[in-house]
Amino acid sequence: MILQIRRSPYNTRAPRACTLEPYPVRKKEARVSALERREHWLAKPRLPGLVFLFLLLGMACAGAPQTDATTSASRAASADATSSATKSPGPHRAITSVLYDAAQGPALRLCLLAAGLGILYRAWQFRRLTRALHRQPFARSAASRAARVPSAREVRRAATSHPVMKTASFSFHLFLFLVPLLLPAHNLILHRSLHVSLPSIPSPIADWLTMVVVALGAFFLARRILVPRVRVLSTAYDYAVLLLVLGPFVTGLMAYHHVSSSPWLMIAHVASADLLLLAVPFTKLGHMPFLIFSRFFVSGEYAWRQGRRAWGGSA
Amino acid sequence: MKSGSNLEKTLQAGHFAVTAELGPPRGTDPAPVEKKAKLLRGVVDAVNVTDNQSAVVHMSSIACAALLLRHGVEPVMQMTCRDRNRIAIQSDILGASALGIRNILCISGDHHSLGDQPGAKKVYDIDSTQLVALARRLRDEKLVLASQDEVCGEVPLFIGTAANPFASPYELRAQLFAKKVRAGADFAQTQCVFDVAMFADWMEKVRSLGAHTACRILAGIIPLKSFRMARYMVENVPGIVIPDSILTRMEAAPKEKAAAEGIQICSEIIRQVKQIEGVAGIHIMAIEWEHRVPEIVEKAGLLPRPA
Amino acid sequence: MEAGQTGVGRQRVNGSTASAIVMHRIGRVLQRNRQMITLSLQACAHCALCAESCFKYVHSGRDPRFSPSYKAINTIGKIFRKKGRLSESEYQAVSSLAWESCALCMRCYCPVGISIPSLIACARSVCRERGIFPR
Amino acid sequence: MITAAQKPREEIFAMIRSYREAQRPRDFLQCLTVGCGGCASICMAGGQREILGLNEQLTEMARSAKVPVRFSSVTVERQCNPQFLEDIEDMVRDSDCLLSCACGAGAQHLGDRYADKPVFPALNTLFLGVDVDTGLYEERCRACKSCVLGQTAGICPLTRCSKGVLNGPCGGTRADGTCEVGNGIPCAWSSIYERMKNQGRLAEILEIKPPMDWREKGQGVLVQAGFEARYGRAGRG
Numbered sequence: 001m002i003l004q005i006r007r008s009p010y011n012t013r014a015p016r017a018c019t020l021e022p023y024p025v026r027k028k029e030a031r032v033s034a035l036e037r038r039e040h041w042l043a044k045p046r047l048p049g050l051v052f053l054f055l056l057l058g059m060a061c062a063g064a065p066q067t068d069a070t071t072s073a074s075r076a077a078s079a080d081a082t083s084s085a086t087k088s089p090g091p092h093r094a095i096t097s098v099l100y101d102a103a104q105g106p107a108l109r110l111c112l113l114a115a116g117l118g119i120l121y122r123a124w125q126f127r128r129l130t131r132a133l134h135r136q137p138f139a140r141s142a143a144s145r146a147a148r149v150p151s152a153r154e155v156r157r158a159a160t161s162h163p164v165m166k167t168a169s170f171s172f173h174l175f176l177f178l179v180p181l182l183l184p185a186h187n188l189i190l191h192r193s194l195h196v197s198l199p200s201i202p203s204p205i206a207d208w209l210t211m212v213v214v215a216l217g218a219f220f221l222a223r224r225i226l227v228p229r230v231r232v233l234s235t236a237y238d239y240a241v242l243l244l245v246l247g248p249f250v251t252g253l254m255a256y257h258h259v260s261s262s263p264w265l266m267i268a269h270v271a272s273a274d275l276l277l278l279a280v281p282f283t284k285l286g287h288m289p290f291l292i293f294s295r296f297f298v299s300g301e302y303a304w305r306q307g308r309r310a311w312g313g314s315a
Numbered sequence: 316m317k318s319g320s321n322l323e324k325t326l327q328a329g330h331f332a333v334t335a336e337l338g339p340p341r342g343t344d345p346a347p348v349e350k351k352a353k354l355l356r357g358v359v360d361a362v363n364v365t366d367n368q369s370a371v372v373h374m375s376s377i378a379c380a381a382l383l384l385r386h387g388v389e390p391v392m393q394m395t396c397r398d399r400n401r402i403a404i405q406s407d408i409l410g411a412s413a414l415g416i417r418n419i420l421c422i423s424g425d426h427h428s429l430g431d432q433p434g435a436k437k438v439y440d441i442d443s444t445q446l447v448a449l450a451r452r453l454r455d456e457k458l459v460l461a462s463q464d465e466v467c468g469e470v471p472l473f474i475g476t477a478a479n480p481f482a483s484p485y486e487l488r489a490q491l492f493a494k495k496v497r498a499g500a501d502f503a504q505t506q507c508v509f510d511v512a513m514f515a516d517w518m519e520k521v522r523s524l525g526a527h528t529a530c531r532i533l534a535g536i537i538p539l540k541s542f543r544m545a546r547y548m549v550e551n552v553p554g555i556v557i558p559d560s561i562l563t564r565m566e567a568a569p570k571e572k573a574a575a576e577g578i579q580i581c582s583e584i585i586r587q588v589k590q591i592e593g594v595a596g597i598h599i600m601a602i603e604w605e606h607r608v609p610e611i612v613e614k615a616g617l618l619p620r621p622a
Numbered sequence: 623m624e625a626g627q628t629g630v631g632r633q634r635v636n637g638s639t640a641s642a643i644v645m646h647r648i649g650r651v652l653q654r655n656r657q658m659i660t661l662s663l664q665a666c667a668h669c670a671l672c673a674e675s676c677f678k679y680v681h682s683g684r685d686p687r688f689s690p691s692y693k694a695i696n697t698i699g700k701i702f703r704k705k706g707r708l709s710e711s712e713y714q715a716v717s718s719l720a721w722e723s724c725a726l727c728m729r730c731y732c733p734v735g736i737s738i739p740s741l742i743a744c745a746r747s748v749c750r751e752r753g754i755f756p757r
Numbered sequence: 758m759i760t761a762a763q764k765p766r767e768e769i770f771a772m773i774r775s776y777r778e779a780q781r782p783r784d785f786l787q788c789l790t791v792g793c794g795g796c797a798s799i800c801m802a803g804g805q806r807e808i809l810g811l812n813e814q815l816t817e818m819a820r821s822a823k824v825p826v827r828f829s830s831v832t833v834e835r836q837c838n839p840q841f842l843e844d845i846e847d848m849v850r851d852s853d854c855l856l857s858c859a860c861g862a863g864a865q866h867l868g869d870r871y872a873d874k875p876v877f878p879a880l881n882t883l884f885l886g887v888d889v890d891t892g893l894y895e896e897r898c899r900a901c902k903s904c905v906l907g908q909t910a911g912i913c914p915l916t917r918c919s920k921g922v923l924n925g926p927c928g929g930t931r932a933d934g935t936c937e938v939g940n941g942i943p944c945a946w947s948s949i950y951e952r953m954k955n956q957g958r959l960a961e962i963l964e965i966k967p968p969m970d971w972r973e974k975g976q977g978v979l980v981q982a983g984f985e986a987r988y989g990r991a992g993r994g
Contacts, residue, residue: 162671229673233686235668238668286664287665290662290734294736300737301891303735311737423920429937429938429939437920439921445924445967479928482926482929482930483930483932484930484950494925494963553937554928554929554937677804677834678794678834680805681832681833725798725834727799728798729801
């Protein structure tokens, strides 16, 4: 089934042969492969980021046994059914509970720390790359004052993105952030360890929202595969990061529905969440901080506010 | 003797010249011109005829000057660069000279967007300095701009220019005046003087450049009718500086006495300006107040005019 | 920031000196924009939402090779990754992408806020340093 | 680059509507809005985004005024280049009138190329300017064909002085250095004086500049050196 994106508002003329050879989606298949394939995604400039990633994970696991005093108490108290804590906590505890403690305890803190540092680094890098714009006063002669300027509403209305894509990506990102924050299970853990918790939404709704997120993820995956202009850009790296993002949601969903009772499921859930947090500043998920800095501070046609900075730093 | 005009004779003789200003009517009725001419005859050496002042349509300066000649008053025809290109300007100068008009004042002219025809196409083909040079070339070499064949007949002209010592950038104003003198100006009428210290400073710079000998400088004088007029001039007319002392005096004066106070201030300024070395006369710009000019000149002790 | 590239290639052999100078100048261009290029290319989520805002893409019957992100990645991305050491044919491909398929009208919309025109302009300046101009 | 701004929508629609009544073509009038990817795009007047907004607005106006007009749109790279106008030949064949969203030059070029169909301008070409900032453009040059920037430290008296004076500031400068015309327009000559003073070229301001030579100012034709042979001597003068 070829996903036929609705005709975009861009070309309202009646479909008709255009002098250039029309562009059938099907034939594109051959032409796309003719384009030179991209090198292996490991050769990307992102290599340092990924090496840093694996290093951190290894360190986290190594550091787990010594520092788990605090968490084991909380784990024992919770005695939640998901973890296989039924066996008595003998000296050689199962590797799964060790990993689970590590993933939930120090690894989480470490990943949060690394993500925070990463975002700070991006902020500093961003500051160094842009320079402050000094607005000089300008004077308008009568003639140019009369020139008509399309109102902001008109400009926004002729925005350049699809309505379908806009709603899909907006809801995807919204739930992506909301679900983990407002999940009752997460708040439980948060409350027990820090005695503070965010308001949480009822579990069935959270569950339904997770399914929406996973569905949207699938939609984006399909779009990446089927829409030619996206496929030509996509590399294995994009697919990997997309799956990385969906990882915690899928495993969380499986855990919630007890698809399998093996402890590895929870470990996978928490580990993938840590990985996701860690990946934000160092991989293409860095478009999150970039968007905030660029669309808020850099002046440009699509800047949300009157940007006070411009690209081209002091260098 | 460059033109034989009465103004030139007075200035050559070293007398303290007095000129006034007259706005042509906004129509064809010659009566107001005649009335004003009668008021000013014998009181002043020459009368400026404005050329569509502040870009508002009036009778043309040449026609009104010719009417003044008929009434025995010597006109100073103002010529702006706003309305005519170089062909029209040169033909107008030749026409005016043929009609017997001897004095010409070369000014840039107020911008047309300030007047009643903002939609007009601006000309500004040449600017005031180039107009002065053009007039001198016509008079001395009898040659039209950029051509070598002589015009027939003499072109006696006494060339005047405007100078505004009170407009920014101030340091440049003296040198700008010297530039116009080098271009060929014979006399100059400055913007209205209220801040005498600033005017003296400008005169001092002009003297250091030695421009005050070749070109006679007439200080511009405007009698203030009311405080409202003074405030309007300060805020809206560019290049006019009225010190606070005069403004407070005008504000203090009661309504009916304001005019008398204005004339009093005017004569004080004239007396102070006369002491400044290099000032060869005054130019009284009393538009629509011509009937008060005799009183001002008399108060300044400049009557009777030299024959 | 003139770090790094100064010591490059002063051999006496004429041919290689000339190319060394070219490489030095390309290095300087890349060095000046290094951070902006890496940051932008990393931030690009390959979502291809910028395509619809590009009239060349729309007018060419939506050929993906005209989408701004494709142009940016396949011009400056490739140059940057290989530090400017591209073969002649690759440079021709880059120059055709940077000049013929892009009018540099600065209007491509990127939801993330990447300045695609600067990337393509940077690719153009590298091509110019290399002595390659639009056909 | 050439800076332009959109005409009021009512004026554009009035042009098309008057043509519609005059012609009475078949059931509806097909109008092709031709955008331009060059200067009109950069100054946000005639780029693809603007012509889409324009088409939506005009369609609404047509519907509310019950005038059967349909708007289609295409954006070419530059309307001032014959090669790019060839690409849209078939679309023009299917349209009844053209709405050009390019500068004056582009609109006329489109009109010359497709002379059998009316071409309506959607933009008012304003000036040759610089993009000071996103969406903010200032005039710099009037293309007077004999540049005097060398004498005035790079500030054009013909464009940025409202009277185009060549010899020093006129008497009408306000106290804060702005022009008598008002609304804060800076006096070009004040800034020229400042710059010349900083560059130590004050004496040059005091030279009397002769009047500008306005010859060769009719329809400009440029034949670059070395191309005369190709296009024959530019003898018409």
